Amino acid sequence: MTFLSELIEEYGDIVSVDLVGMPFVLINHPDDVDHILKRHQRNYDRGGPTYTMARAMFGNGLFMAARPGWLRQRRLLQPAFHRSRIATFGELMSDTIDSTMDSWQQVSARGANLDVRSEMSRLTLRVVVRALFAMDPADAMTRRFTEAVATATRELSAYLRFPLVPLAVPTPGHRRFHGALQVLDEVTYEIIRQHRDDGADRGSLLAMMMHARDADTGEGMTDAELRDEVFAMLFAGHETTASTLTWVWYLIGRHPAVEQRLRAEIDQVLGGRRPTMDVLPQLVYTRRVIDETMRLYPPAWQIFRKAAEDDEIGGYSIPAGTNVLWCSYHMHRHRKYWNDPERFDPDRFDEREGGSDNPPGYYPFGAGPRLCIGNTFAMAEMQLAIAMILQRHRLVPISDKTIEPSPLLTLGAARPLVVRLQPPAGS
Numbered sequence: 001m002t003f004l005s006e007l008i009e010e011y012g013d014i015v016s017v018d019l020v021g022m023p024f025v026l027i028n029h030p031d032d033v034d035h036i037l038k039r040h041q042r043n044y045d046r047g048g049p050t051y052t053m054a055r056a057m058f059g060n061g062l063f064m065a066a067r068p069g070w071l072r073q074r075r076l077l078q079p080a081f082h083r084s085r086i087a088t089f090g091e092l093m094s095d096t097i098d099s100t101m102d103s104w105q106q107v108s109a110r111g112a113n114l115d116v117r118s119e120m121s122r123l124t125l126r127v128v129v130r131a132l133f134a135m136d137p138a139d140a141m142t143r144r145f146t147e148a149v150a151t152a153t154r155e156l157s158a159y160l161r162f163p164l165v166p167l168a169v170p171t172p173g174h175r176r177f178h179g180a181l182q183v184l185d186e187v188t189y190e191i192i193r194q195h196r197d198d199g200a201d202r203g204s205l206l207a208m209m210m211h212a213r214d215a216d217t218g219e220g221m222t223d224a225e226l227r228d229e230v231f232a233m234l235f236a237g238h239e240t241t242a243s244t245l246t247w248v249w250y251l252i253g254r255h256p257a258v259e260q261r262l263r264a265e266i267d268q269v270l271g272g273r274r275p276t277m278d279v280l281p282q283l284v285y286t287r288r289v290i291d292e293t294m295r296l297y298p299p300a301w302q303i304f305r306k307a308a309e310d311d312e313i314g315g316y317s318i319p320a321g322t323n324v325l326w327c328s329y330h331m332h333r334h335r336k337y338w339n340d341p342e343r344f345d346p347d348r349f350d351e352r353e354g355g356s357d358n359p360p361g362y363y364p365f366g367a368g369p370r371l372c373i374g375n376t377f378a379m380a381e382m383q384l385a386i387a388m389i390l391q392r393h394r395l396v397p398i399s400d401k402t403i404e405p406s407p408l409l410t411l412g413a414a415r416p417l418v419v420r421l422q423p424p425a426g427s
């Protein structure tokens with residue numbers, strides 16, 4: 001990360017760079033980002049070593065897929081992520097947040113501290129698994145599945161931190177990783193079989209994907225395709241949300257005035273009631289806090305593309321086959337486009353103060369046809385989690401030391417964020 005920011009500092013908004021022996025062109029100008037994500041997106045497909053590795057591990061689901069197959073997949077999956085369908089997941093999200101907080105009661109009764117990062121990870125994983133399968137979280141198969149995702153994520157992060165020994169070499173950690181993938185495979189196929197056998201529309205994402213039909217051919221997805229999509233949703237939709245929520249709690253802990261305004265908004269809009277999906281548009285400041293958190297700590301902090309044909313970006317020639325890298329972490333802190341970019345200030349996103357919905361190069365969910373399909377899902381989940389947690393708790397950090405970001409699969413925190421739980425003032 002420091003290496004990339006030094007390069008940008010020294011050479012400007014477009015620079016060639018060698019990363020792990022591979023040449024990349026790093027872009028850091030909003031126009032160039034629009035070029036690859038929107039205007040010339042057809043020329044910039046998924047490609048490069050990251051996606052090759054991801055496909056080998058997780059299959060060819062929507063996140064990993066390249067054209068032309070990607071377009072069919074996107075069309076099949078899009079309806080399942082329509083705003084109206086996502087609204088049906090509100091109860092499930094709130095129930096999961098509630099039960100996570102119930103488990104915190106015991107922690108706080110023991111006077112113990114809470115590791116925010118792992119709690120947010122546990123919470124978002126349970127939400128996405130329940131949404132995917134509509135199964136009871138206490139069910140043995142769901143528990144086995146959830147534990148396997150947690151193990152695979154942990155071991156993959158450990159590998160990415162020190163990628164010295166290839167994953168194919170059977171070290172104990174690599175064995176745990178491959179073992180977890182095998183469990184995920186088995187359980188996913190078993191759940192697909194159960195869904196197919198009973199034929200009922202369980203309202204799960206899996207059922208929606210299963211019933212989707214190609215508009216041209218009338219064909220649905222095979223079991224292997226469904227399995228890949230389940231893996232893609234887990235891969236793309238769990239750690240990203242957990243990482244954003246962790247940074248939200250970190251930033252709130254360091255900015256008491258922001259916390260006060262959040263609480264005032266939540267009290268005023270909800271008056272102590274449990275939030276529902278229809279009130280989320282009224283939680284305007286909560287949304288701004290999330291937007292500003294994703295500006296400073298965008299979970300999908302880097303996006304790779306590969307040029308299909310010769311092109312030109314910012315006056316430089318881009319031969320076919322060039323790997324292009326865009327790093328939203330740096331773009332979102334560009335001094336030219338953000339006033340005092342290192343400062344946490346949710347009011348930047350206040351339209352009344354002259355901001356806009358989409359400042360130049362601000363794309364935490366990506367842009368163009370490959371815009372995150374789960375963005376509405378993620379935003380609802382995060383607003384609900386922040387509102388419900390603040391209604392019941394204060395998360396008081398036990399240390400005021402700065403936490404640096406750790407750029408792995410997502411932009412995590414380099415060390416745990418540990419808090420003490422306290423009741424909110426006045427309760």
Ligand code: HEM
Binds near residue numbers: 299
């Ligand atoms: C804060 C949470 C999230 C962030 C910041 C985020 C960010 C992103 C970004 C930046 C992309 C575009 C990548 C690119 O252009 O190469 C993307 C794609 C994607 N996201 Fe998300 N995501 C989040 C949550 C979710 C959730 C909850 C799901 C699913 C339940 C999800 C599923 C996907 C999928 C399947 C894609 C691939 C879309 C395609 O290529 O057509 N994401 N996400």
